[in-house]
Amino acid sequence: MGWGRKKKPKSDIEHKRGAILLEDLIKCCDGKSNPIKLFSTDEIRKATDNFSESNYVYELSDFDCKWYSGKNENHHKILIKKADDGLYNYRQGHLCRDIAVSSIVSGHKNFLKLVGCCLESENPVMVYHGVKRHYKLNLSEQTWKRRMKLAEDITTALAYLHTAFPRPFVHTSMSLGNIFLDEDGVVKLSDFSCCVSIPEGETFVEVDKVVGTYNYLDDKYMRNGVVSEETDVFAIGMFMILNILTGTESFLDFYLEEKEEEKEQGEGEDYGTDYEFESKMRRRLQNWLSKLKEDRHMDEIADPKMLEKMDQISEQELCQMEAFLMLSLRCMISLMAFLTT
Incomplete structure (x- = not known):
């Protein structure tokens, strides 16, 4: 699913990512519950004004991913990491490990605080609590x-x-x-x-x-x-x-x-x-x-x-x-x- 299209039923790739993420969460969290907020493509698109240039954070972006600032009704400032085109098509496990570990270290001051993620797009994203500047x-x-x-x-x-x-x-x-x-x-x-x-x-x-x-x-x-x-x-x-x-x-x-x-x-x-x-x-x-x-x-x-x-x-x-x-x-x-x- 592309970011410019309306939301469709869950794809095979989303199911696959979800299964890997759940397995990683159980493994990393020692079997304890650690729920992750799942965002839809529409919610992410709205939060970033459809990934507008004005929301692009060039200081953080590189060849692996693009970063955007944004906001939603629950967070006046969020930071969004969007995987580069096709990057995670062959690295599903890496994506899920990043989400799982980020979720359990978020309470420590020396890590970005994870809010949630979106798995249903071809280019998945991770959503972090934002501050004035990173x-x-x-x-x-x-x-x-x-x-x-x-x-x-x-x-x-x-x-x-x-x-x-x-x-x-x-x-x-x-x-x-x-x-x-x-x-x-x-x-x-x-x-x-x-x-x-x-x-x-x-x-x-x-x-x-x-x-x-x-x-x-x-x-x-x-x-x-x-x-x-x-x-x-x-x-x-x-x-x-x-x-x-x-x-x-x-x-x-x-x-x-x-x-x-x-x-x-x-x-x-x-x-x-x-x-x-x-x-x-x-x-x-x-x-x-x-x-x-x-x-x-x-x-x-x-x-x-x-x-x-x-x-x-x-x-x-x-x-x-x-x-x-x-x-x-x-x-x-x-x-x-x-x-x-």
């Missing part, structure tokens, strides 16, 4: 003090996923694109489409498909599909170093692009198999991290964009940055173990 995190605008607070909020959100439920949840998809800020600057971790639930009493689970951003994937997950709380711990450690402290998120992306360019030109290093390439990438990363641990002044390590905002760095701030670096490296113990084998 925007994606731009670290280049943040001071050191603010960056420490952001790191604390993100780790608090991950810790909640890991500890608040009988079946721990592992986010697995750490990236800047999944972190929002509200009008008060409070972190909102989003997108649970690839979130993995660990069976009660177990410490890990094996999955068939590895997803996520390469920069933040630990080796047990990337090589063997083993997901545990360490998967998120590794990811936040990488995030803290690459994004918050050094501002070098594109470090690994640069080498991925380099490999493709050399392959096209038939030049450069012989990377061999994907496994060999990953090993070389990991060792390059290890060399880079080792340099961070050397006796270098912090102003050679810290993000230049952040330093530009500071007239001078106090001794206290230098100590904080050093401790921040050491903590980040400790989060990546699995990488260090891999590189010594």
Whole structure:
């Protein structure tokens, strides 16, 4: 069903989504009732003025989904995430996992508050409680003090996923694109489409498909599909170093692009198999991290964009940055173990 047509009887795709969602809700909620408000296409279209350009939230939108602001009789401000064309036609389980997990973490301050969803359209939507403004995190605008607070909020959100439920949840998809800020600057971790639930009493689970951003994937997950709380711990450690402290998120992306360019030109290093390439990438990363641990002044390590905002760095701030670096490296113990084998 398209958004421009009148509502028709439930389609097979809606029944399929509903069945998967119900199964996921029962599984994620440990068998307890967790009702989800279901909106019709007409209700969503009315709330967004038929997805008008004036309601489009370009700051949040990307190639996966489009975001719109809106309102209805029960909520003076809502935020709507609409899946991009055809995206969920082959990812029904991911959509339902996002809805299910969002519904049970909505009460925590570091997650978007889910209101409901609409499953009957070809492009399903999720509806969140809105505030005056949500925007994606731009670290280049943040001071050191603010960056420490952001790191604390993100780790608090991950810790909640890991500890608040009988079946721990592992986010697995750490990236800047999944972190929002509200009008008060409070972190909102989003997108649970690839979130993995660990069976009660177990410490890990094996999955068939590895997803996520390469920069933040630990080796047990990337090589063997083993997901545990360490998967998120590794990811936040990488995030803290690459994004918050050094501002070098594109470090690994640069080498991925380099490999493709050399392959096209038939030049450069012989990377061999994907496994060999990953090993070389990991060792390059290890060399880079080792340099961070050397006796270098912090102003050679810290993000230049952040330093530009500071007239001078106090001794206290230098100590904080050093401790921040050491903590980040400790989060990546699995990488260090891999590189010594």
